[in-house]
Amino acid sequence: MIIGTAGHVDHGKTALVRALTGVDTDRLKEEKARGISIDLGFAYMPVPNGGVLGFVDVPGHEKFIHNMLAGAGGIDFVLMVVAADDGIMPQTREHLAIVDLLGVERGIVVLSKIDLVSMERREAVKTEIAGALAGTALAGLDVVSVSTFSGEGVAALRTRLFAEARVATPRPISGRFRLAVDRSFSLTGVGTVVTGTVLSGAVAIGDHVKISPSGIPARVRSIHAQNQPAERSEAGERCALNLTGDGIDKNAVHRGDVVLDAGLHAPTDRIDAIVRTLPTEIKAVTQWFPMRLHHAAAEVGARVVLLADQPIAPGAEARVQLVLERPIAAAAGDRFVLRDTSAQRTIGGGRFIDLRAPARKRRTLERLIQLDALAIADSKAALIELCKCAPYYADLTAFARDRALATDHIEHLALRLGLIRVALQNTFAAMSQATWAELKAGVVSTLTTFHADNPDLPGVGMERLRLQLQPRLPAPLFAAALQNLARGKDVALDGAWVRLPSHEIRLTAAEEALWHKVRYLIAGDERFRPPRVRDIAGLIGIGETKVRHLLKLASRIGKVDEVAHDHFFLRSTVAEMADVAADLAAEAPNGFTAAEFRDRLDNGRKVAIQILEFFDRHSVTLRRGDLRRINNHRRDLFRRSDEELSDTPEHGRESSLVGRPDFKSGKGREPVFGGFDSHSLPPLSPSKR
Numbered sequence: 001m002i003i004g005t006a007g008h009v010d011h012g013k014t015a016l017v018r019a020l021t022g023v024d025t026d027r028l029k030e031e032k033a034r035g036i037s038i039d040l041g042f043a044y045m046p047v048p049n050g051g052v053l054g055f056v057d058v059p060g061h062e063k064f065i066h067n068m069l070a071g072a073g074g075i076d077f078v079l080m081v082v083a084a085d086d087g088i089m090p091q092t093r094e095h096l097a098i099v100d101l102l103g104v105e106r107g108i109v110v111l112s113k114i115d116l117v118s119m120e121r122r123e124a125v126k127t128e129i130a131g132a133l134a135g136t137a138l139a140g141l142d143v144v145s146v147s148t149f150s151g152e153g154v155a156a157l158r159t160r161l162f163a164e165a166r167v168a169t170p171r172p173i174s175g176r177f178r179l180a181v182d183r184s185f186s187l188t189g190v191g192t193v194v195t196g197t198v199l200s201g202a203v204a205i206g207d208h209v210k211i212s213p214s215g216i217p218a219r220v221r222s223i224h225a226q227n228q229p230a231e232r233s234e235a236g237e238r239c240a241l242n243l244t245g246d247g248i249d250k251n252a253v254h255r256g257d258v259v260l261d262a263g264l265h266a267p268t269d270r271i272d273a274i275v276r277t278l279p280t281e282i283k284a285v286t287q288w289f290p291m292r293l294h295h296a297a298a299e300v301g302a303r304v305v306l307l308a309d310q311p312i313a314p315g316a317e318a319r320v321q322l323v324l325e326r327p328i329a330a331a332a333g334d335r336f337v338l339r340d341t342s343a344q345r346t347i348g349g350g351r352f353i354d355l356r357a358p359a360r361k362r363r364t365l366e367r368l369i370q371l372d373a374l375a376i377a378d379s380k381a382a383l384i385e386l387c388k389c390a391p392y393y394a395d396l397t398a399f400a401r402d403r404a405l406a407t408d409h410i411e412h413l414a415l416r417l418g419l420i421r422v423a424l425q426n427t428f429a430a431m432s433q434a435t436w437a438e439l440k441a442g443v444v445s446t447l448t449t450f451h452a453d454n455p456d457l458p459g460v461g462m463e464r465l466r467l468q469l470q471p472r473l474p475a476p477l478f479a480a481a482l483q484n485l486a487r488g489k490d491v492a493l494d495g496a497w498v499r500l501p502s503h504e505i506r507l508t509a510a511e512e513a514l515w516h517k518v519r520y521l522i523a524g525d526e527r528f529r530p531p532r533v534r535d536i537a538g539l540i541g542i543g544e545t546k547v548r549h550l551l552k553l554a555s556r557i558g559k560v561d562e563v564a565h566d567h568f569f570l571r572s573t574v575a576e577m578a579d580v581a582a583d584l585a586a587e588a589p590n591g592f593t594a595a596e597f598r599d600r601l602d603n604g605r606k607v608a609i610q611i612l613e614f615f616d617r618h619s620v621t622l623r624r625g626d627l628r629r630i631n632n633h634r635r636d637l638f639r640r641s642d643e644e645l646s647d648t649p650e651h652g653r654e655s656s657l658v659g660r661p662d663f664k665s666g667k668g669r670e671p672v673f674g675g676f677d678s679h680s681l682p683p684l685s686p687s688k689r
């Protein structure tokens with residue numbers, strides 16, 4: 001258990017910690033000289049039946065509230081110190097408001113310096129205290145009277161703290177590791193050491209971690225947990241980590257940074273939150289109100305965007321978007337405190353709801369309903385609600401990361417809820433079974449109608465199908481969902497065409513016979529410069545129209561591609577030519593020329609250029625002046641055969657999400673499902689649509 005002091009300057013917080021633990025936490029020269037605490041102090045006390053109590057002693061002076069906040073972020077239990085002679089003072093109230101906003105619900109009020117006052121005065125201050133606590137989560141806390149001068153009450157308080165530690169519910173350690181850094185220093189012979197409170201999860205020697213928001217990686221060389229050398233440390237402990245790694249020194253890590261499980265590193269500067277303002281405020285919080293945001297041990301400038309029409313009146317609760325001056329490492333559900341920009345007073349505070357808040361459409365009805373779901377603290381209930389509201393899917397990976405949930409925990413949750421998971425590049429999207437069934441039924445009924453109306457067409461273009469369906473999924477997710485359906489043989493995918501597996505265009509026997517002749521002519525040694533429609537007609541001795549009709553049909557069923565008008569290449573030849581282009585590109589980092597391409601194919605300048613222009617149109621090659629580079633993401637579209645495409649293994653690679661475009665050139669093309677590659681995939685967060 002970590003115990004934090006709180007209370008007005010000079011009320012005896014440091015003296016109390018010293019009386020309890022024997023440790024003087026005022027160590028700075030300036031603290032000694034001025035007789036006040038400036039920065040956080042730390043002390044530890046073993047509990048008789050095992051375990052160690054950690055103390056964070058905070059300064060009471062109003063100038064150092066930012067330091068108090070850095071310490072208060074990690075405490076489980078508060079010792080609210082009120083001097084019997086002074087009674088309730090301004091920072092008594094402010095510290096009380098802060099611990100209340102931070103969600104600290106357990107503690108004791110210590111009536112200090114009782115040697116200085118009469119019994120009547122003690123009772124009067126106790127009444128004052130009860131009044132100040134009323135309306136906070138700390139209302140009704142026990143008041144314990146203490147004098148560190150006479151020692152009265154100290155032993156009883158210590159015994160009481162041991163008892164409190166025994167009944168404290170430990171913080172859950174099932175989450176992923178996060179430590180809020182409050183100090184960073186370097187020790188000779190040891191190296192860089194950071195200290196702080198473990199907010200969630202656990203850390204062990206040898207673990208690879210990241211410093212967030214900077215993203216610097218580090219390895220844990222040794223650990224002190226609650227001031228003792230340890231193999232590991234877990235949530236609810238104060239912990240010192242000796243970190244190593246390139247770029248790790250005491251200047252690489254600061255108070256306010258978070259050391260975390262590398263998978264959690266995803267700093268954010270736009271957060272939707274629930275805020276409560278203090279009833280003591282005089283003015284309402286208005287649009288774009290500037291604030292200082294205090295979160296864990298970090299402090300950052302922030303603006304408030306109202307998500308409701310009205311300004312936030314004193315004492316009111318509302319949802320807002322916080323736009324930060326720089327990114328911070330946070331988790332959904334974390335508490336924070338807002339102060340005014342001149343650091344004179346605390347205005348309010350609250351809880352983060354969504355770390356991936358959208359910059360636009362942030363207060364539409366749809367979004368506000370989604371926020372309701374995200375605001376649910378229980379992850380299982382939140383996930384159920386998220387899948388029920390628009391956009392009807394949740395990014396499971398981001399959901400787990402932003403709540404610091406362990407991977408097996410989120411997998412177990414998804415399984416228990418029967419969610420349908422769709423693999424995207426770096427994430428899993430999840431849908432409810434009901435949504436999935438609706439989507440599948442929509443796909444099947446649209447295709448059934450389409451095939452009945454257009455028996456000669458191979459299928460519906462992927463993009464066109466997407467736009468016809470509810471819920472309308474983002475293109476990458478829709479493509480991945482179709483791959484799932486194709487694996488289940490509910491649909492078949494031919495490039496960008498989606499069809500029912502039962503729907504196939506077949507050549508008639510006569511067409512099949514003619515195709516054999518034509519195929520012979522465009523395959524073989526001449527495949528890189530195959531005869532055109534007119535030449536084929538001449539060679540076989542039939543009409544041009546017939547040949548053209550046949551080749552158009554062949555291109556629909558994926559046997560050929562029309563690279564230029566009336567100039568058809570076998571699809572396997574196109575794949576081969578794409579490989580040649582990729583080879584050339586690999587040899588020439590700045591790009592290859594059309595002449596080099598022609599030399600490799602030995603097919604003449606005009607044809608070579610037409611092929612390259614065909615590749616340009618499909619973004620397989622990227623042209624700049626006379627040079628071309630290869631776009632490897634699009635090249636995949638040409639690499640795979642139809643069989644491979646509709647039969648992607650379960651652990652499908654990223655490229656399996658990409659439908660192959662139809663390669664018909666010219667006008668009237670079905671929209672190619674494209675323009676996206678692995679870099680342009682939008683982060684599929686529940687909040688970004």
Ligand SMILES: Nc1nc2c(ncn2[C@@H]2O[C@H](COP(=O)(O)OP(=O)(O)OP(=O)(O)O)[C@@H](O)[C@H]2O)c(=O)[nH]1
Pocket residue numbers: 007008009010011012013014015016035036037038058059060061112113114115116146147148149150
């Ligand atoms: N008479 C009397 N004096 C006390 C008692 N406890 C603390 N003091 C004195 O009060 C003064 C302030 O005590 P500190 O413990 O430094 O107060 P603090 O709350 O830590 O002050 P800041 O950290 O600066 O906010 C010191 O001179 C202490 O000796 C007590 O029980 N009785």
Ligand SMILES: [Mg+2]
Pocket residue numbers: 013014015026036037057058059060
């Ligand atoms: Mg002090």
